[in-house]
Amino acid sequence: MSFSTFVTDKDGLQKLYEAIISKHETYAPVEKFGKYDYKKVSSLKECDPDSPIAMTMSVKPLFFPRASKIMKYEATSAGTSIHETGQDQLSGPRVILGVKHCDARGLQVLEAVNKWDYIDSDFLNRRANTVIFSKRCDKADTQCFCTSLDYDLENLDALDVAVVSGPGGKVYLQARTEKGENFLKENLGKESAAGSQQALDEMKKQYEAFAASFRLKMDYKDVNEKMSKRFDSTAYEEATRNCVSCNTCAFICPTCHCFKISDEKIKDTGVRYKSYDSCNNVYFTLEAGGHNPRPAKYRRWRQRSMHKFVYYKERFGVNLCVGCGHCAISCPVNISIFEVVNHVAAAPMEV
């Protein structure tokens, strides 16, 4: 099925965003302490759908929250009673503005594991009820490598509506899913004329200029293959020696999905939480008997890298990395997964 392309200008886009915010529950990047995080907004002035790539946190927490209450309970000598935590606040119809293409792809990648052996209906419902507006970047940031991975960034269908800059202040709006097509037709003003072949050509040129702006490039197939043959390489230890196991890289990542279940109980009343965790965490694989199969950080880093570039690809056919570069930007000791996996791939084979 082919979808429609519309053309407007910067004012038209602003008006469309304002109309969306006035009519729909809308989330968009909101600045706080110099970083942008997705929040529910009631006016365009509160947010910046064109927020800078490097300073914008992932949209993942709107689908997989950082910490959520999954159960409340009371445990007394008379027995234990369990209470629901209330309605899911993230499952209703909503629109998200300003999602980066790599971040939208992260949600698509995560769908595979969320409908695998356990069906996570919370994640899937949130995604089904969300319309994603995604502005295609005009220029790559220093740590971006999204064009080097296994997805068609130019025609990405992980988002519902692509917003693309054209020459002379033009802005193109292209539906990428049926949901996006219906949403645009219902919400566009009369000023938005249907796009033509010229529009498609100009969007292509924008993509080519964007793709030419990348500093980081890799051959992911080569990395997949070489990593699968270098499990015992000392290159992991060399590349990750400075890691302080803070887990920031996992918490910020659009595709990491490790979590822990913890209870907080005061007297007879308790709450059970599901919160982010990381395979970089020294306690992540610690067993009740005291044995830890990954006691050294290079082994934990190997697990993280192999999961992203070998195991997930083998099981679900896609890399568990979308090349957003946020882990490198946020790491307190400047470790980059791009450098780690390329260092391992370039290392000699262990004999």
Ligand code: SF4
């Ligand atoms: S953010 Fe850096 S220091 Fe922290 S766990 Fe990740 S690689 Fe290690």
Ligand code: SF4
């Ligand atoms: S591993 Fe790093 S570059 Fe890859 S998706 Fe996660 S945060 Fe982005």
